[in-house]
Structure formats: C-alpha cells, structure tokens
Amino acid sequence: MTDIANLIHDTRVYSSLYTDPDIFVREMTEIFARNWVYVGHASEIPERGDYVRRTIGTEPVIVTRTADGINVLANRCTHRGNLLCQPERGKRRAFACQYHGWVFNPSGELVDTPFPAGGTADRSSLHLRRATVEQYRGFIFATFAEHPIPLLEHLGHARQALDRASDLSPAGEVSIGRTWIRHLFQSNWKMLSENEADGYHVNFVHDSFAKAIKRQAKYDNVLSGDEQQVAAVVRDLGNGHAELDYAVTYDRPLSWLGVKSDRYPEYTDAMTKAYGAERATEIMRAGPPHTFIFPNLFLAETCLVMIEPINVGQTVNWHAPLLLKDAPDSINQRILRQGEVAMGPSSFLTADDSIIAERQWRALRGSPGWLDLSRGLHRERPRNDGVIESHYTDETPNRGFWHHYKSVMTSAPALAAA
Amino acid sequence: MTATLTRVRVCATGELSDQAALRVDLPNRPPIALFRLAGEFFATDDTCTHGAASLADGFVEDGQIECPFHSGRFDIRTGEPTLHPCIVKLRTYPVIVEGDSVFVDIAQETAA
C-alpha cells in the first residue's frame, strides 16, 4: 500500500494522489466516512417524513426528518444489499425494500419482514447503518466515525462562513430549494476542491469572461492584471478549509450583487430591523462567503455547491442557489440570476474550469510527477488564531488542504460498525 | 369467557382531520385508528392486517387508508382491503358522537 506521507510535502505533492484508484478507495473511508461530510440543509426536509438521497463519499445515504430530528441512514438493505430508496426525494414514514418487502423505520430499525415464520435472523442486529448527525445554522453534517470530534471543532474557522451566508437572511437562515444542477467533471474530486479556493487561475481560465462583461466590483479588482492592485485575499482556515475573500473590494452595501445600495429598500429595511442599522450595513457590504469546507462543501457566494466523488476520474459538482429565508422575492431572484453566471455546465465561469480539470487529469494520468505548490510561501501572513492569509494569487489554500489531507490519511480512527 | 361492549371515549371531534388518521392507544388491547371523512367519523384497528405497520402513519385518500409499509390499501368505512398486498379485512368499530366527544364501542373480553 502506497505510503501517503511520502507523496505530500510542504510545497509539493505527487500526481498519483489524483489518478491512483487505490488511493481513491482509501479516501472514501478515510477522508469521507470518518469525517464530517455535508449532506444537506434543514430547509430541504422541513416536514416529518421528508427525505433526500445523498452520498457520504460514494456510499448512498438517506437524509430524513423524523419526529425527533434528522437521521442519516445507509441506503442499503441489510438483507441482500438492495438499494432501499431510489427516488431523489420524497416523503415516507417507512422504507420498504422492493426486493423482499423488508421494512425499516426512519430510525433504521427493521420493523417488518414478510412471511415471518421462515425468518431465523435476529431483527435487532439487522438495523440500517446509521451516521452521527450534527447541524450548524441548518447545515447538516454526518459521519460514520465511531468517536467523532464535535462538529464545531471540525468547522473551526470555517464556521464564520456558515454564519456569513446565513446572516444575509433577515431570519438568519438560508433556504435551499428542490432543484439541483449537476455538472459532470471527468476528473478527480480534489481538482474541484482546489479550483474552488484558487485565485491564481482567474485571469487566465476566465479570460473570455473578463473580456465579455462590463467589469465591476470584485472583478474590476481581481482582473486588473496588476499584482500590486489585487486586494482580494486567500486564507487557509485550518482543518482543510480554505477561502477567497473579496470583502475588501466591496466599498458599499450590495456591490457584491452588482447593484446600487438602495436597489432593494424592502430588503434593507428587513435587515435593519433584524440586525440594527450598523451591523446590517456591514453584513450587506461584506457579502457572501467564497469558502471551501473540507471535504465536500463549497459556499460559492450566491450558490451552495456539493462535491460528489464518483470514481478516481469522475466527479459531480452539484449546485443550487443560496436563497435567503424571509428576504423579498426581488433579492432572491437576483441571487438566482447571479448564481447562473458562475455555476453550472453552461455558466460563464465553471464551464471552463471543468475543461482545465479534465485536461489536468488526463495529462497527469499519462505523465505522472511532482506538482509545485510553493507560490506565496515567502509572503503569507499567519494570524494569531492560526489562520494563514495571503495574496489572492497565492497557493496558501492548497498547502492548507494537503496538510490536513495528509494528517487525516495517515491517522486511523475507528469507523462505526457496519 | 364473556365479551361485553364498552363505550370508550377516544378523542374530541376537533382532534380529527380529513387528511390523516389519529392513533389511540387503549389499555390491554391493540390500538385503534380514528378517521374523519366529510364530517362523518370512522374507527378501525390501527395495526395493518398485512404487517406490523401503524395505519395512522399512512396516507388517507379517496376514503381509503394506504399502509406506510407496502402501500396496500383498505376502505376506511368497511375495512375491506382495496389494494394488494393487503388481503385480510381490517376490523371496524361503530363510532358514536355526543357533543364534541367521539366514542367507540369496544368488545372487552374478560376471563370467565
């Protein structure tokens, strides 16, 4: 078995991390199953019985709201392994397997087996594998680790990003709808996570976008081409989380939405009422987060993105607009429209990122080697709280990701029993 | 063994809706499910005749109750099974309404 520690150094990593199928298999257990993985938002399953289908790594799970809270169950019958639930979403009080009719309640307990006279197995041992679940501001995380660290410990300095997204709503909550867009990348999942907290590529990969739009706000800053001018920053938040921050380029409220500050008076009023004038103004000025939360969540400003690994060379990037609860329709419409620019297979931005990721993967598969991640090492600025900040184009976020990845892959906490 | 009919108050009329059944647990016997259809009240056994499901967890539609386990159905008024895999008739109970209280006549079996 490959020694992962030999493949990851401070400023360089080896390409097989992206292309070796054996490493991918290990990641599904060590990076995904053993850690806190984002599986959904409370607003997606508001009523008892509501469920959505998600994955933890490549393991299919059912995320369902019960009378007592939210359960995450392995979507696999304990009898002969059938997929228990095929529809992407719905409402059920029980999950009946379509193979032999075994029925599980929403806690995963086996409650009914047809033609019971022939049964010999002990029902209580045939319950569905169940994850530990914790929520923060309605963002639901799950893990199969036997003794997980508290979610807040995992989130660490990424917690402020969930706050930043939620606080844009007068009710303090985001709202995720039913429709997701799924963008297929024929490349490794880590190429997506790296791209999403990378500022260096923007001038080049998104050159056509820069030329096509009327530049304003953050784009005016980061597409200026002058290294000294670029004011946006990158951060390694620790625990594998990373972000780009454009707040310093926004000089007035709502410039992140590309509108004048007084464009949505109803929204401004609702926010002032909820937070007080001073705080509301600052929330509306600083705008939404652009934060990657290890290993699979990306708060993409006006969209929520989930990274779903399929196999070593295939990944699906899901996204939905990050709507704001109790905000006027006009602002949610604007958020929807803004999200369409950035995310999705036909978007102005990510459609081109997938091409790069696919070319990268193909090139590395055929031509393995060491990859350089040294950019900005000489000028990054560690803060007192452990967060490391640097110039928008520096590889600080990449180094942070790999540092955490290495520590996770080379330690071995237990998994909950299957 | 003698069987006597006992009138048991199960709920208030205001507790029942047309959209869902109400499960009522009674001592020393299996639970009962109460329904309201267009202003009239009905009662059946709550436990499905096909498996261990509580019919009160199921869906009411077109005068039928759909079991949450395997989606079989019964006619609420008569207890007759109307959709496979339910095939054994569900026991029904006469319902009496007095004021805003709903009563059911239950046969209480007592040792001889």
Added chain:
Amino acid sequence: MSDAPISETEFRALQEFVFTEAKYADESRYDEWESLLTDDMRYLVPAGDGTDPSPFAPSIINDNRSRLATRLRQLRTGTRLSQAPLSVMRRLIANLTATRASATEYEVQGNFVVYEYQTQSTNQLQVWPGQATWRIRVTADGLRLCAKTVLLAHRSGPLPSLSFLI
C-alpha cells in the same frame, strides 16, 4: 389566435428556418445565428424533472436577450476554454409540428439529438437528445426566433460542460 391551419408553404418556411438555425449552431457561426434573433429573444434550457413549481428553481440556461449577447461575446473571444477549440457538431431534428401561436408568431416543436465531438479535453463523442420548442415571429426582415426552449432528456442528471448552442 387564428384557427386557420398551417399551410404547406408556411410549414416549409418554418422547417427551413429551424434547419438553418441548426446549421449555424452546429457550425458555431455565432454572427449568423445571432442575426436570426429578435431583440426580445429568450433562450431557456430548464433543469430538473419538471415538478418544481418554485420561481427560484435554477436553470441550465436562462438568458434574456442581454445575457445571450454576453454569452455570444464570450464565445467570440476564442478563449472560452469549453469551446476552444470548437466542438464539432451535427444535430438531427425530427417530429416537427407547427401551430399558430398568435397573428404574427408560430410555435414549432420537435425532437432533436446533437452529436458533439468534444475537442477541448476528453476527445469523446457526447450525445444530447431532447425536445425543442421554437417560437418564430414574422417580421419585416423575415422569420426571426423570439424564443427557444430546450428540454434535454437527461437534464435532471449530471451534464458535462455545455457551452455550445444547443
């Protein structure tokens, strides 16, 4: 709305328009394709399975004329990686029906499949089947496209980059 049935002549003109639009799209002839559009043209490629009633449901493409102009500007730069180099495409259109939508507009509906040879990264043949609805207006300059809605068969599943004109 007139009840007069579509004449053979009208149908042929509509079909020819649809085939011309398809040829320009296949061959990435952006200027000529754009010249077929009205000033209020709407280009819509919905996502999801069609059961979401929310006005905030995202779409794969939801372009008013202004956004569509930006999209074409981006394609014309020649540096949009997802169409640089250009995909090589050929689409088939069939099952066309036409109805009169108003005194000046027709609605044409049909099935299509685009065969796209993706030349930017995977070098694979991609297949894009679906149903399209063209809303075509009679103008002083001839027939023009005022709306196109494309329902991809696999729109609720994972899609690779779709930067060409579908």
